[in-house]
Amino acid sequence: MGEAARVGDAIGHSHALAGMIGGTIVGGLIAAAGAVAAGALFVAGLAASCVGVGVLLVGASLAVGYLTGELATKARDGIAEAGAGSLTPAGKILTGSPDVRINGKPAAIATVSQVACDQDGLVWRAPSGDYVSFPMVPCGHKTYCEAEKCWLMHNSDGSWQVFDVSEQAWHYPALSDEPGRLQMMTDLAGNAVSLFHDDHGRLTELVDSAGQRLACRYLTTANGLSRLSMVLLHTRMASCRWCTTPTMRKGNW
Incomplete structure:
Protein backbone atom coordinates (compact mmCIF):
# COMPACT_ATOMS: atom_id res chain seq x y z
CA MET A 1 0.00 0.00 0.00
CA GLY A 2 1.30 3.45 -0.90
CA GLU A 3 1.91 6.11 1.70
CA ALA A 4 -0.82 8.62 2.50
CA ALA A 5 -0.44 11.94 0.69
CA ARG A 6 0.17 14.98 2.87
CA VAL A 7 0.83 18.67 2.42
CA GLY A 8 4.43 19.14 1.32
CA ASP A 9 4.76 15.69 -0.26
CA ALA A 10 6.17 15.61 -3.78
CA ILE A 11 4.06 14.90 -6.83
CA GLY A 12 5.28 13.98 -10.28
CA HIS A 13 5.34 11.42 -13.03
CA SER A 14 6.38 7.79 -12.65
CA HIS A 15 6.48 4.57 -14.66
CA ALA A 16 3.81 2.93 -12.51
CA LEU A 17 1.63 1.94 -15.47
CA ALA A 18 4.58 0.47 -17.37
CA GLY A 19 5.61 -1.38 -14.22
CA MET A 20 2.15 -2.89 -13.77
CA ILE A 21 2.00 -3.97 -17.39
CA GLY A 22 5.55 -5.36 -17.38
CA GLY A 23 5.02 -7.10 -14.06
CA THR A 24 1.83 -8.72 -15.28
CA ILE A 25 3.54 -9.99 -18.42
CA VAL A 26 6.58 -11.36 -16.57
CA GLY A 27 4.45 -12.89 -13.84
CA GLY A 28 2.20 -14.48 -16.44
CA LEU A 29 5.16 -16.01 -18.26
CA ILE A 30 6.54 -17.45 -15.03
CA ALA A 31 3.15 -18.83 -14.07
CA ALA A 32 2.71 -20.36 -17.52
CA ALA A 33 6.13 -22.00 -17.40
CA GLY A 34 5.35 -23.37 -13.95
CA ALA A 35 2.03 -24.72 -15.16
CA VAL A 36 3.73 -26.53 -18.04
CA ALA A 37 6.37 -28.03 -15.73
CA ALA A 38 3.80 -29.04 -13.12
CA GLY A 39 1.62 -30.59 -15.78
CA ALA A 40 4.53 -32.60 -17.15
CA LEU A 41 5.41 -33.89 -13.68
CA PHE A 42 1.78 -34.79 -13.00
CA VAL A 43 1.48 -36.78 -16.24
CA ALA A 44 4.79 -38.49 -15.52
CA GLY A 45 3.56 -39.34 -12.02
CA LEU A 46 0.45 -40.98 -13.39
CA ALA A 47 2.49 -42.93 -15.90
CA ALA A 48 4.96 -44.08 -13.23
CA SER A 49 2.37 -44.99 -10.61
CA CYS A 50 2.98 -48.68 -11.26
CA VAL A 51 6.68 -48.46 -10.27
CA GLY A 52 6.16 -46.72 -6.93
CA VAL A 53 7.46 -43.21 -7.72
CA GLY A 54 4.24 -41.90 -9.16
CA VAL A 55 3.08 -40.42 -5.87
CA LEU A 56 6.38 -38.54 -5.51
CA LEU A 57 6.09 -37.08 -9.01
CA VAL A 58 2.48 -36.01 -8.45
CA GLY A 59 3.51 -34.35 -5.19
CA ALA A 60 6.40 -32.66 -6.94
CA SER A 61 4.03 -31.31 -9.58
CA LEU A 62 1.87 -29.72 -6.89
CA ALA A 63 4.91 -28.19 -5.23
CA VAL A 64 6.21 -26.79 -8.53
CA GLY A 65 2.83 -25.27 -9.30
CA TYR A 66 2.63 -23.61 -5.89
CA LEU A 67 6.23 -22.30 -5.94
CA THR A 68 5.99 -20.89 -9.47
CA GLY A 69 2.72 -19.20 -8.56
CA GLU A 70 4.35 -17.50 -5.58
CA LEU A 71 7.36 -16.55 -7.70
CA ALA A 72 5.10 -15.07 -10.39
CA THR A 73 3.25 -13.00 -7.81
CA LYS A 74 6.47 -11.65 -6.31
CA ALA A 75 7.92 -10.84 -9.73
CA ARG A 76 4.75 -9.01 -10.74
CA ASP A 77 4.56 -6.98 -7.52
CA GLY A 78 8.28 -6.23 -7.54
CA ILE A 79 8.29 -4.84 -11.08
CA ALA A 80 5.12 -2.84 -10.41
CA GLU A 81 6.60 -1.33 -7.23
CA ALA A 82 9.81 -0.49 -9.05
CA GLY A 83 7.86 1.37 -11.70
CA ALA A 84 5.83 3.25 -9.10
CA GLY A 85 8.99 4.15 -7.20
CA SER A 86 10.59 5.86 -10.20
CA LEU A 87 8.96 9.18 -9.40
CA THR A 88 10.26 12.29 -11.12
CA PRO A 89 9.22 15.19 -8.84
CA ALA A 90 7.26 17.90 -10.62
CA GLY A 91 5.85 19.84 -7.69
CA LYS A 92 4.34 19.33 -4.28
CA ILE A 93 0.97 19.25 -2.55
CA LEU A 94 0.08 22.75 -1.39
CA THR A 95 -3.22 22.46 0.45
CA GLY A 96 -4.86 19.81 2.60
CA SER A 97 -7.46 19.01 5.21
CA PRO A 98 -8.00 21.63 7.93
CA ASP A 99 -8.69 19.02 10.62
CA VAL A 100 -7.08 15.70 9.55
CA ARG A 101 -3.34 15.30 10.06
CA ILE A 102 -0.98 12.44 9.22
CA ASN A 103 2.33 12.38 11.10
CA GLY A 104 1.91 16.04 11.92
CA LYS A 105 1.05 17.20 8.40
CA PRO A 106 -2.38 18.00 6.94
CA ALA A 107 -3.76 15.15 4.84
CA ALA A 108 -4.24 15.82 1.15
CA ILE A 109 -7.88 15.89 0.08
CA ALA A 110 -9.68 15.79 -3.27
CA THR A 111 -12.49 18.26 -3.87
CA VAL A 112 -14.93 18.86 -6.70
CA SER A 113 -13.36 21.41 -9.05
CA GLN A 114 -14.42 23.21 -12.18
CA VAL A 115 -12.12 23.60 -15.16
CA ALA A 116 -12.22 25.66 -18.32
CA CYS A 117 -11.18 24.16 -21.66
CA ASP A 118 -10.33 26.23 -24.72
CA GLN A 119 -10.85 23.27 -27.06
CA ASP A 120 -14.52 22.49 -26.47
CA GLY A 121 -16.38 20.08 -28.70
Missing part, protein backbone atom coordinates in the same frame (compact mmCIF):
# COMPACT_ATOMS: atom_id res chain seq x y z
CA LEU A 122 -19.99 19.56 -29.73
CA VAL A 123 -22.73 17.34 -28.34
CA TRP A 124 -25.41 16.06 -30.72
CA ARG A 125 -28.61 14.43 -29.52
CA ALA A 126 -29.24 11.55 -31.90
CA PRO A 127 -32.77 10.41 -32.89
CA SER A 128 -32.27 7.49 -30.50
CA GLY A 129 -32.09 10.00 -27.64
CA ASP A 130 -28.39 9.36 -26.97
CA TYR A 131 -25.96 12.25 -26.60
CA VAL A 132 -23.01 11.94 -29.02
CA SER A 133 -19.81 13.93 -28.42
CA PHE A 134 -17.69 15.25 -31.27
CA PRO A 135 -14.45 17.23 -31.16
CA MET A 136 -14.52 20.73 -32.61
CA VAL A 137 -13.49 20.69 -36.28
CA PRO A 138 -12.61 23.66 -38.52
CA CYS A 139 -14.66 24.72 -41.53
CA GLY A 140 -14.38 22.35 -44.45
CA HIS A 141 -13.49 19.34 -42.29
CA LYS A 142 -15.39 16.45 -40.76
CA THR A 143 -14.93 13.93 -37.96
CA TYR A 144 -16.31 10.43 -37.34
CA CYS A 145 -18.02 8.89 -34.31
CA GLU A 146 -17.39 5.15 -34.17
CA ALA A 147 -20.08 4.51 -31.52
CA GLU A 148 -22.97 6.00 -33.55
CA LYS A 149 -21.47 5.30 -36.99
CA CYS A 150 -21.98 8.88 -38.14
CA TRP A 151 -20.01 11.86 -39.42
CA LEU A 152 -20.02 15.49 -38.32
CA MET A 153 -19.30 17.92 -41.16
CA HIS A 154 -18.46 21.59 -40.60
CA ASN A 155 -19.51 23.35 -43.80
CA SER A 156 -17.67 26.30 -45.28
CA ASP A 157 -20.55 28.67 -44.43
CA GLY A 158 -20.34 27.78 -40.73
CA SER A 159 -23.34 25.46 -40.70
CA TRP A 160 -23.16 21.85 -39.52
CA GLN A 161 -24.28 18.54 -40.94
CA VAL A 162 -24.53 15.12 -39.29
CA PHE A 163 -24.96 12.08 -41.54
CA ASP A 164 -24.81 8.33 -41.03
CA VAL A 165 -23.85 5.37 -43.21
CA SER A 166 -27.28 5.40 -44.87
CA GLU A 167 -26.59 8.98 -46.00
CA GLN A 168 -29.50 10.37 -44.01
CA ALA A 169 -28.41 13.84 -42.94
CA TRP A 170 -29.44 16.35 -40.28
CA HIS A 171 -28.62 20.02 -40.98
CA TYR A 172 -27.98 22.68 -38.32
CA PRO A 173 -27.14 26.40 -38.43
CA ALA A 174 -23.87 28.02 -37.38
CA LEU A 175 -23.13 27.91 -33.66
CA SER A 176 -24.51 30.56 -31.31
CA ASP A 177 -25.12 30.95 -27.61
CA GLU A 178 -28.36 28.96 -27.94
CA PRO A 179 -28.58 25.23 -28.77
CA GLY A 180 -28.66 24.64 -32.51
CA ARG A 181 -32.13 23.83 -33.87
CA LEU A 182 -32.56 21.21 -36.57
CA GLN A 183 -33.19 23.04 -39.85
CA MET A 184 -33.47 20.26 -42.41
CA MET A 185 -33.39 16.49 -42.89
CA THR A 186 -32.30 14.98 -46.21
CA ASP A 187 -31.64 11.52 -47.60
CA LEU A 188 -29.76 9.95 -50.47
CA ALA A 189 -32.83 9.93 -52.71
CA GLY A 190 -33.08 13.71 -52.59
CA ASN A 191 -36.01 13.96 -50.21
CA ALA A 192 -35.87 16.90 -47.84
CA VAL A 193 -37.88 18.13 -44.87
CA SER A 194 -37.37 21.70 -43.67
CA LEU A 195 -38.16 22.66 -40.08
CA PHE A 196 -39.03 26.14 -38.82
CA HIS A 197 -39.04 27.35 -35.19
CA ASP A 198 -40.31 30.45 -33.47
CA ASP A 199 -38.34 32.73 -31.14
CA HIS A 200 -39.10 30.43 -28.20
CA GLY A 201 -37.57 27.42 -29.96
CA ARG A 202 -40.92 25.77 -30.62
CA LEU A 203 -41.44 23.90 -33.88
CA THR A 204 -43.95 25.80 -36.01
CA GLU A 205 -43.78 24.22 -39.47
CA LEU A 206 -42.42 21.23 -41.37
CA VAL A 207 -42.32 21.40 -45.16
CA ASP A 208 -41.23 18.45 -47.32
CA SER A 209 -39.99 18.38 -50.89
CA ALA A 210 -43.41 17.18 -52.13
CA GLY A 211 -45.07 20.40 -50.98
CA GLN A 212 -46.79 18.98 -47.90
CA ARG A 213 -46.75 21.22 -44.85
CA LEU A 214 -47.40 20.54 -41.17
CA ALA A 215 -48.26 23.58 -39.05
CA CYS A 216 -48.15 23.43 -35.26
CA ARG A 217 -50.31 25.57 -32.99
CA TYR A 218 -49.75 26.09 -29.27
CA LEU A 219 -51.78 27.28 -26.31
CA THR A 220 -50.71 28.68 -22.97
CA THR A 221 -52.03 26.85 -19.91
CA ALA A 222 -53.30 28.48 -16.74
CA ASN A 223 -49.92 28.09 -15.07
CA GLY A 224 -48.14 29.82 -17.95
CA LEU A 225 -46.74 26.76 -19.72
CA SER A 226 -46.87 26.25 -23.47
CA ARG A 227 -48.53 23.14 -24.87
CA LEU A 228 -49.09 21.80 -28.39
CA SER A 229 -52.81 22.11 -29.14
CA MET A 230 -53.23 21.56 -32.88
CA VAL A 231 -51.40 20.18 -35.93
CA LEU A 232 -52.56 21.18 -39.43
CA LEU A 233 -51.64 19.16 -42.51
CA HIS A 234 -51.69 21.10 -45.78
CA THR A 235 -51.28 19.21 -49.06
CA ARG A 236 -51.83 20.13 -52.67
CA MET A 237 -55.19 18.34 -52.61
CA ALA A 238 -56.67 18.98 -49.16
CA SER A 239 -56.12 20.20 -45.63
CA CYS A 240 -56.64 18.21 -42.45
CA ARG A 241 -56.61 19.16 -38.80
CA TRP A 242 -55.73 17.29 -35.63
CA CYS A 243 -56.59 18.77 -32.25
CA THR A 244 -55.25 17.80 -28.88
CA THR A 245 -57.63 18.21 -25.95
CA PRO A 246 -55.97 19.01 -22.59
CA THR A 247 -56.80 16.61 -19.79
CA MET A 248 -57.36 17.68 -16.22
CA ARG A 249 -55.06 16.40 -13.53
CA LYS A 250 -53.34 17.67 -10.43
CA GLY A 251 -49.93 19.27 -10.69
CA ASN A 252 -48.25 21.05 -13.57
CA TRP A 253 -48.85 20.25 -17.22
